Amino acid sequence: MQRGVVCGVMAGAIWGFIFLAPRLLPDFSPLLLSSGRYVMYGLVSLVVALPFAKKLAAKLTRADLVALVKLALVGNLLYYMLLATAVQMVGIAPSSLIVGILPVTVTLAGRRDHGAIDLRRLFWPLVLVIGGIVCINIDVFSDAGGSATSVLTKLGGLACAAGALAAWTWYAVVNARYLQANTHFNGNEWSVLWGIVTGVLGALLWVLVLLLPSGTVQAAVSTERWQMFWAVSLALAVGGSWLGNTLWNAAAKRLPLTLSGQMIAFETLFALLYAFVYDARLPRLPEILAIVLLLAGVSWSVRQHAVGKPASRAELEAPAH
Numbered sequence: 669m670q671r672g673v674v675c676g677v678m679a680g681a682i683w684g685f686i687f688l689a690p691r692l693l694p695d696f697s698p699l700l701l702s703s704g705r706y707v708m709y710g711l712v713s714l715v716v717a718l719p720f721a722k723k724l725a726a727k728l729t730r731a732d733l734v735a736l737v738k739l740a741l742v743g744n745l746l747y748y749m750l751l752a753t754a755v756q757m758v759g760i761a762p763s764s765l766i767v768g769i770l771p772v773t774v775t776l777a778g779r780r781d782h783g784a785i786d787l788r789r790l791f792w793p794l795v796l797v798i799g800g801i802v803c804i805n806i807d808v809f810s811d812a813g814g815s816a817t818s819v820l821t822k823l824g825g826l827a828c829a830a831g832a833l834a835a836w837t838w839y840a841v842v843n844a845r846y847l848q849a850n851t852h853f854n855g856n857e858w859s860v861l862w863g864i865v866t867g868v869l870g871a872l873l874w875v876l877v878l879l880l881p882s883g884t885v886q887a888a889v890s891t892e893r894w895q896m897f898w899a900v901s902l903a904l905a906v907g908g909s910w911l912g913n914t915l916w917n918a919a920a921k922r923l924p925l926t927l928s929g930q931m932i933a934f935e936t937l938f939a940l941l942y943a944f945v946y947d948a949r950l951p952r953l954p955e956i957l958a959i960v961l962l963l964a965g966v967s968w969s970v971r972q973h974a975v976g977k978p979a980s981r982a983e984l985e986a987p988a989h
Contacts, residue, residue, distance in 0.1 A: 672922025673931070679915035680934025686748070686908045687764045687939040689900050690755040691946060696897055697886050698752035702745050703873040704897060708905035709744075710867005716910070717860045724861060727852050733865070735846050740866040743839030745873065750832035757817070757825030760943035761955055762804050765962050766829040768936035769797050772969045773837040778844075789972045796965030800958045807954035859913060932970075933963050 690701060717724060754763040775790065808822050847858060877885050889897075919931055940959060944951055951959065 672919045675915045676919035676923065676931030677934050679912050679919060680931065680936075681938045682907045682912040682915070683935040684764075684938025684940075684942055686904060687751070687755055687760045688942045688946060689904055690752040691760060691943075692900055693893075693897055694756055695887065695889050695893060698749045698756065699873070699877060700886050700897075701752045701901075702749040703870040703877070704901040705748060705904045705909075706740075706744050706866045706870035707874060708867075708898075708901045709863050709909045710865075710870060712905050712910050713860050713863025713867060717864060720857075724857055727857075728861070732850070732853075732861075736861055736865040737869070739839055739843055739846075740862060740869050742835050743843065744862075744866045745869060747832050747835040747839065750828045750835060754825045754829035754832060757821050757828065758808055759825075760946075761940055761951070761958075762808050762826060763829045763832075764936050764939035764943070765800065765804050765958055766826070767833050767836070768933070768939075768962060769801075769966055770833060770836055770840070771932055771966050772797055773833060774840045775969060777837050777841045790969055793965045793969040793972060796961045796968065800960075800962030800965060803954045803958035803961060807952055807958065810954065855917070863909065933966060936963065 689705075690698070693701060696704075751763060751767065754766075772790070772793065776787070805826070808826065809819070847853070847855075853861070882888075916931075923931070936959075940951070940955075
């Protein structure tokens with residue numbers, strides 16, 4: 669069990685970095701941040717798939733390909749584009765806390781699925797989550813940090829964070845349902861195919877950006893900044909998308925569902941830690957309250973879900989970002 673906890677914490681530490689990346693690259697548009705990251709992820713997935721490429725191609729159907737394209741567009745490209753926009757507009761803390769309630773939204777979205785728990789058991793966890801969201805909104809609009817960001821920009825950033833949460837909630841539910849109905853791929857094979865399709869779509873998006881008039885999407889930046897861009901994109905691809913998923917699956921195999929589900933909270937915690945270190949400041953009181961309320965609500969929800977619906981640990985074995 670100790671090894672599983674270590675793997676879960678390490679996965680959270682790696683995934684927390686995806687929230688910091690847009691802050692490291694504020695001079696790059698979210699569109700390029702998303703396409704660049706997933707072009708690199710596609711290349712990594714292609715390399716991983718080479719030893720069993722023929723086996724994958726033989727099992728792949730047209731329906732699988734259509735599903736992969738939809739999942740990649742929403743669960744990868746759209747999700748990270750919205751997340752990067754949110755981080756650049758309102759910061760890491762609000763974005764990570766809003767996206768961090770994913771376990772709760774997935775439970776709510778799957779409420780009609782077989783084995784779903786009674787929503788009345790989620791009443792108090794949801795009260796805590798709502799309280800946390802209220803606290804983080806109070807902090808965003810209180811100008812406690814001396815931000816000169818306009819109210820419209822803040823609203824847009826929070827909307828993008830909510831959109832990222834919605835995109836990944838949709839992905840998590842639709843992906844799980846598809847894999848349950850189509851069992852000819854194991855989790856690793858599906859993850860690799862998802863990565864390759866995402867890489868192709870990311871490359872097409874990049875080509876589209878290149879075809880647009882100069883400066884339409886991306887302002888001119890120095891060669892050094894482009895080098896930084898590709899270094900961060902590679903780190904996100906190898907770490908955030910491949911190594912993080914591997915560590916998470918290792919944790920899910922070794923931990924009971926009640927504990928492995930709560931390991932997801934470490935992603936939010938590490939994202940917040942990186943944000944406060946990067947900004948060289950301590951969290952403000954509304955942020956502290958939001959962190960406590962949201963993490964408590966999410967953890968309580970996961971525990972209620974696990975008690976109400978005994979499930980296989982394999983349910984948590986899925987690419988998380």
